[in-house]
Amino acid sequence: MPQRFDLIVFDWDGTLFDSTALIVKSMQAAAVDLGLEPPSRERASYVIGMGLVEALRHALPGLDPAHYPKLGERYRHHYFASAHEVTLFDGVPAMLQDLKDRHHWLAVATGKSRRGLDEALEAVEMQRLFDGTRTADETASKPHPQMLLELMRQFGTEPERTLMIGDTSHDLELARNAGCPAVAVTYGAHAHDSLLAYDPLLVAHDVASLHAWLLQHA
Known part of the structure; x- marks a missing residue:
């Protein structure tokens, strides 16, 4: 055929x-690290597949873009700390x-x-x-x-x-x-x-x- x-x-x-659950948890933990209200599971999982900046923009609407680098750094910290489990x-x-x-x-x-x-x-x-x-x-x-x-x-x-x-x-x-x-x-x-x-x-x-x-x- x-x-x-x-x-x-x-x-x-x-x-x-x-890795869906790990991505959601890492995004929520990164927000907490910066003293922000963490996104819901639904909002955090929706952005999976986007690039990191686009994902942060959608998961945490209204956040000053000046915070994206630090938030991205904390996200990567949490993700790579547990990536070996996935x-x-x-x-x-x-x-x-x-x-x-x-x-x-x-x-x-x-x-x-x-x-x-x-x-x-x-x-x-x-x-x-x-x-x-x-x-x-x-x-x-x-x-x-x-x-x-x-x-x-x-x-x-x-x-x-x-x-x-x-x-x-x-x-x-x-x-x-x-x-x-x-x-x-x-x-x-x-x-x-x-x-x-x-x-x-x-x-x-x-x-x-x-x-x-x-x-x-x-």
Whole structure:
């Protein structure tokens, strides 16, 4: 059966890496460190996938931008202090290996920093499986299409041959802005209904169902 997609691009946090709770707690703890009212879990989880500055702007609206550097520093402190406790969702390594064996190009488009993604990839020994990566501190943050446009340019793929997979509306809007089809997963940060609004090809409720769909339809 001919393959539909040459390039499959994954979000990282909440899609491959089970880090949603840690991101929320780290953002809340950073706010407390600065004597601020911490964002609710809903508000903090909504911004997952954005670059850090954009995330802080949405999670703590009205905060003086002069506080962003210190808040970002405290966020990174709390995140990296516990990042070793977080790992890939069950079934992710097998899914990625199966896609590599089918000769898809695999990539990551994430709101993480380059340092954060490189450390996460090293911790879970996943560097060899990805052919390309883009982070929010080296290109435009989601939902701007630049991440996907750069990856498509790198591999010479067309939008209709590129699939974006993510757990947030930012991921799906990124795909829409780049003209690419998308798949949503509900086991990460954003609720089912908010993802349906972007007409994904699939809404997967676990890695096993995502894996099975990709083997049949990608």
